[in-house]
Amino acid sequence: MKIKKAVIPAAGLGTRVLPATKAIPKEMFPIVDKPAIQYIVEEAARSGIEDILIITSRGKSEIEDHFDRCPELEAKLKAGGSAKADLYSQVVDVTALANITYVRQMEQKGLGHAVLQAKKFIGNEPFAVMYGDDVIIGEDPCIAQLIRAYESTGLGGAVGIKEVAADQISKYSSMKTENLKDNIYKISDMIEKPAPGEEFSLFSILGRCVLPAEIFDILENIPYGAGGELQLTDAMKILAQRDGFAGVDFTGTRYDMGDKLGILKASVEVGLSHPEIGADFKEYIKEIAKNF
Ligand code: UTP
Numbered sequence: 087m088k089i090k091k092a093v094i095p096a097a098g099l100g101t102r103v104l105p106a107t108k109a110i111p112k113e114m115f116p117i118v119d120k121p122a123i124q125y126i127v128e129e130a131a132r133s134g135i136e137d138i139l140i141i142t143s144r145g146k147s148e149i150e151d152h153f154d155r156c157p158e159l160e161a162k163l164k165a166g167g168s169a170k171a172d173l174y175s176q177v178v179d180v181t182a183l184a185n186i187t188y189v190r191q192m193e194q195k196g197l198g199h200a201v202l203q204a205k206k207f208i209g210n211e212p213f214a215v216m217y218g219d220d221v222i223i224g225e226d227p228c229i230a231q232l233i234r235a236y237e238s239t240g241l242g243g244a245v246g247i248k249e250v251a252a253d254q255i256s257k258y259s260s261m262k263t264e265n266l267k268d269n270i271y272k273i274s275d276m277i278e279k280p281a282p283g284e285e286f287s288l289f290s291i292l293g294r295c296v297l298p299a300e301i302f303d304i305l306e307n308i309p310y311g312a313g314g315e316l317q318l319t320d321a322m323k324i325l326a327q328r329d330g331f332a333g334v335d336f337t338g339t340r341y342d343m344g345d346k347l348g349i350l351k352a353s354v355e356v357g358l359s360h361p362e363i364g365a366d367f368k369e370y371i372k373e374i375a376k377n378f
Contacts, residue, residue, distance in 0.1 A: 087211055089233050089296060092135045094126060095200035096218030097143035097191035102344050111146045112344050113218040117352045118360050122343040123149060124180060125221045131183040133230035135214060138184045139207045141191050141200045153186050196315025198305050205302040212236070212243075212298050215318075220293030221352060222246075224338025228294050235270050235332040236296040242329030243301075243322060245273065246294035246336045249287075256280055258290035259319045263333055271333035273326050278319035279312040289333065291319065292340055300325065 100107030106115070113123040123140070130138055142149055156177065163174040187207065191200045201215060214229050222228040228246055236244040250258050262275035263286070276291070277284060295318075304321040311317035322331065339355065342348030357367045 088134070089212055089214055089236070090135060091137045091139070091208055091211065092130045092214040092216055092229070093139050093141065093201060093204040093208070094123065094130075094216050094218045095141045095191075095197055096123060096146065096149060097141045097194060097200050098197075098219070098344070099194050100219070100344055103346060103349070109145060111142075111149060113146070114148050114152065115343055115349060117221065117341070117343075117356045118363070121152060122221050122341075122352075123218055124152065125223065126216050126218065127153070127180075127183050127186070129222065129227045129229055130214070130216060132227045133214075133233060135229070136184060137207075138186045139204050140186060140188050140218070141203050142188050143191050143194065150188055153181055153183075155181050196310070196313070196317055198308075198316035198318040198321055201297075201318055202302060202305045202316070208299055208302070210299045212296060215295040215297060217293045219342065219344035221341045221343055222293060222336070222338045223341070223356070224336075226337055228336045228338050228340075229296075231334050231336050232294055232296045232332075235334045239266065239270065239272070239332040241272065241332045242325045243298060244296040244332040244334060245291045245322070247271065247273075247289045247333040248292045248335060248340065250290045250292075252288060255285045255288055255290065256282060258292075260285035260287060261289040261291065261333055262286035263289050266332075269335040269337070271335070273331040273333045276319055276323045276326055276331075278317045289335070291322075294336070295322070297322070298325070 096113040100112040103112055114121040163170040189203050191203050232244040232246055247261055259276055259278045260280045261273045263271040263273055266272050301321050304324050308320050311320045341352035358364055
């Protein structure tokens, strides 16, 4: 079954980047000139996703405004003629990337609870999950890599994985892996936020999954886990133990937009290759680096 639907959980409180997230969703933080969530929606569109459900919460209505038409602005840019034509199409094109709908997660009870809000929207088909604060930039869109692995391995689901530093693994999830071919692994077990010594490997899920609709029944029946939150990893673990999951050590660079250093890295790296300001920015970086 072709994967045409994606869920973007974007309802989290973003406490790691307070006070910035008090009134501005981290998913709307700009990377040079586009908000983080636009990169994610573009990745979905490039991967053949047609319908997107964004899970939002109180104070996140800017996300809806960003993907909506804006007649006053459009009229102003149109009146600016050819000088503003590029900006006009950028402002309009973003509204046509996919069919986007929204649902609110009323209480922030974790990623698993956020995904559970998509049960009605998904129905009975496999779907993609793209974490709203994980921007992944690369030639081959990350979620397309996972969809291909899901289809070609026939396993129960697929997750994007990367190795993390040994002293960081307790903040992430840890995967039990067996290499199948190149960058594709079979995952037969997983654990969320392992205590020291509990980890299976340094491979952790980062930002993207493909899941069967069965995940919803599991999420409805498992207890709350690490941090008192309903953990998506706990639900995936049950399917991975039973059917195996594909793990894709994906190509592309991931930026954690819910983390101070991640936000800076994204701006610097995307800025350096930006067609309009890249060359000037490089000179600037070289100049200030002289004093480091
Ligand atoms: P994170 O754990 O990175 O987000 O979840 P958070 O809870 O906002 O982070 P901190 O620890 O407080 O800084 C990954 C993604 O899942 C969403 C977040 O918005 C983020 O995009 N999420 C998380 C929800 O939608 N609902 C939740 O209850 C938790």
